[in-house]
Amino acid sequence: MAKKTNPGSPQSGTERARPILHQHSREIQPFGKIAKLSIALDENVCAASVENLNQILADTITLRDLYKKHHWQVAGHTFYQLHLLFDKHYEEQDELVDTIAERIQLLGGVSLAMAADIAETTIIPRPPRGREEVPVQISRLLEAHEILLKEARTMAKQASEAGDDGTNDLLVSDIIRTNELQVWFVSEHLVDVPLVRADASAKTKAASAD
Numbered sequence: 144m145a146k147k148t149n150p151g152s153p154q155s156g157t158e159r160a161r162p163i164l165h166q167h168s169r170e171i172q173p174f175g176k177i178a179k180l181s182i183a184l185d186e187n188v189c190a191a192s193v194e195n196l197n198q199i200l201a202d203t204i205t206l207r208d209l210y211k212k213h214h215w216q217v218a219g220h221t222f223y224q225l226h227l228l229f230d231k232h233y234e235e236q237d238e239l240v241d242t243i244a245e246r247i248q249l250l251g252g253v254s255l256a257m258a259a260d261i262a263e264t265t266i267i268p269r270p271p272r273g274r275e276e277v278p279v280q281i282s283r284l285l286e287a288h289e290i291l292l293k294e295a296r297t298m299a300k301q302a303s304e305a306g307d308d309g310t311n312d313l314l315v316s317d318i319i320r321t322n323e324l325q326v327w328f329v330s331e332h333l334v335d336v337p338l339v340r341a342d343a344s345a346k347t348k349a350a351s352a353d
């Protein structure tokens with residue numbers, strides 16, 4: 144109930160216009176429970192997909208943030224192009240995050256959201272706080288992509304077998320394809336080819352091997 148104010152005070156008569164602050168109540172849906180929507184899927188199927196998607200969500204948020212860390216901390220001759228590439232991949236992963244989280248909700252589940260919960264759930268190894276060399280940054284990214292791709296392929300099969308075509312499609316068309324493409328763009332930076340002068344010794348070595 145609104146607090147009574149002194150009729151002569153400046154607050155008097157404003158009770159109905161005041162924001163009601165510091166409100167608390169029980170959650171309307173606990174984490175891990177399904178509030179099923181009418182999408183013609185069995186509740187157990189929804190629950191299994193939600194559990195898998197929350198794992199993919201935690202790992203995608205972690206990979207997304209790893210890209211931003213490297214976008215900020217990258218150093219060296221390829222600074223500018225990697226600075227831009229890492230941010231592009233960050234944006235693409237960020238879009239995936241929203242797509243995954245919203246599918247969890249439409250399946251009747253509760254999506255993970257906060258940093259502490261993501262840190263507890265992800266299976267991607269934690270990087271140090273400090274800066275690392277480009278080859279180390281890229282190796283970390285590729286390892287994270289591979290973890291994601293492996294689990295996404297397994298989960299896509301599970302969703303397909305359970306009849307959850309929407310989740311299967313999200314995993315295949317969005318997660319797997321985006322991650323595979325990013326792996327290609329990032330991997331090529333670890334191919335050791337000369338920048339200006341062709342490697343003449345390689346030609347000599349090839350000739351002597353014939």
Ligand SMILES: [Fe+2]
Binds near residue numbers: 214
């Ligand atoms: Fe930036």
